[in-house]
Amino acid sequence: MWDRAEASLEEGLPFALYRKPDEIEIHGVFQSNNTLHHSKDFTEKGFVFAPFNSESNAVLIQPDNVLEGSFRTENEPSTKTISLDESGKGAHIDLVRNGIKEIEKGRLQKVVLSRKIEVPISKSPLEIFETLLNTYPNAFGYLFYHPEVGTWCGATPETLVKIKDKKLQTMSLAATLPYVDNKKPDWGDKEIEEQQMVSEYIGDKLAHTMERLEIDEAESVRAGNLWHLRSEVSGTMLPNLKVKEVIKALHPTPAVCGIPTKEAQQFIQANENYQRTFYTGFLGELNLRAQGELSLFVNLRCMQLETDIASIFVGGGITEASDPESEWIETQNKSKTMLGVL
Numbered sequence: 001m002w003d004r005a006e007a008s009l010e011e012g013l014p015f016a017l018y019r020k021p022d023e024i025e026i027h028g029v030f031q032s033n034n035t036l037h038h039s040k041d042f043t044e045k046g047f048v049f050a051p052f053n054s055e056s057n058a059v060l061i062q063p064d065n066v067l068e069g070s071f072r073t074e075n076e077p078s079t080k081t082i083s084l085d086e087s088g089k090g091a092h093i094d095l096v097r098n099g100i101k102e103i104e105k106g107r108l109q110k111v112v113l114s115r116k117i118e119v120p121i122s123k124s125p126l127e128i129f130e131t132l133l134n135t136y137p138n139a140f141g142y143l144f145y146h147p148e149v150g151t152w153c154g155a156t157p158e159t160l161v162k163i164k165d166k167k168l169q170t171m172s173l174a175a176t177l178p179y180v181d182n183k184k185p186d187w188g189d190k191e192i193e194e195q196q197m198v199s200e201y202i203g204d205k206l207a208h209t210m211e212r213l214e215i216d217e218a219e220s221v222r223a224g225n226l227w228h229l230r231s232e233v234s235g236t237m238l239p240n241l242k243v244k245e246v247i248k249a250l251h252p253t254p255a256v257c258g259i260p261t262k263e264a265q266q267f268i269q270a271n272e273n274y275q276r277t278f279y280t281g282f283l284g285e286l287n288l289r290a291q292g293e294l295s296l297f298v299n300l301r302c303m304q305l306e307t308d309i310a311s312i313f314v315g316g317g318i319t320e321a322s323d324p325e326s327e328w329i330e331t332q333n334k335s336k337t338m339l340g341v342l
């Protein structure tokens with residue numbers, strides 16, 4: 001599979017390699033020509049790669065060749081010290097301040113604001129991906145390539161939605177604290193409320209589409225060097241509900257956009273200093289195992305790889321209680337997930 005991926009990179013042919021959280025199998029979806037396909041309604045078969053902007057088309061890699069292999073994780077001792085760069089601090093703090101002002105004016109309840117960090121790289125995409133798989137066995141790890149889209153990889157802790165036999169699973173994931181050895185996180189009211197907002201939003205969005213819907217209590221989950229708060233959400237879809245409607249209801253959730261969605265989207269578009277493209281979009285398996293079965297993840301803790309440079313994308317949820325300096329530190333901490341594999 002690795003040779004095949006290497007050859008596809010050389011020949012400019014699209015593919016995706018991925019490993020689901022806590023699994024050992026690696027899957028490869030390879031397309032045998034370089035056409036740029038899109039998914040119209042998520043009934044197609046393949047690997048989907050969708051941008052943040054829900055109005056734009058989702059890219060589809062057609063499964064001309066599907067390969068499976070296993071990957072034995074070697075726990076690579078992390079000898080690396082990650083050096084963080086303070087450039088971009090002023091701009092990010094201003095962005096967060098503007099977000100807080102907008103919330104104070106009553107136009108928004110929450111908005112997720114992000115930035116892009118460019119770093120030089122010397123490793124190949126496959127080398128980076130291998131390190132990523134070794135470093136983050138609990139994440140959804142992927143490497144995506146399409147000559148017209150670019151090369152992306154990531155290790156995301158967040159499920160957008162899984163569907164099988166009309167049973168649906170998703171999650172409300174928000175709030176962040178750094179991981180400290182042998183210590184449980186001590187969540188403040190700001191974090192607890194921030195995550196509850198996401199849970200309530202998902203509940204409201206899905207309620208009318210489900211026969212039954214359960215939202216679990218929030219629990220602390222570790223994602224690399226970070227903690228998050230997560231509630232698992234599960235339900236049974238109404239018989240005639242289409243997958244497209246579920247995705248439309250869920251993407252983008254306030255874990256990556258804000259509340260209300262449209263106003264938050266507009267604020268992000270007008271104020272962030274770059275284009276998110278596929279960061280905070282979603283990706284994963286579409287009808288590959290069975291029609292109506294999918295496993296999609298939110299594109300977080302990710303980066304776009306170019307020949308000598310990687311662009312790492314990081315953001316955080318802003319509410320009225322946010323402190324701009326802490327939000328800057330949070331994005332610095334989040335950047336360590338990808339910096340750690342370069």
Ligand SMILES: C=C(O[C@@H]1C=C(C(=O)O)C=C[C@H]1O)C(=O)O
Pocket residue numbers: 112114158173174175176228255256300301313314315316317318334
């Ligand atoms: C936006 C990101 O992460 C999201 C935002 C979080 C937060 O605001 O605390 C936590 C997890 C994710 O839902 C990111 O990692 O870039």
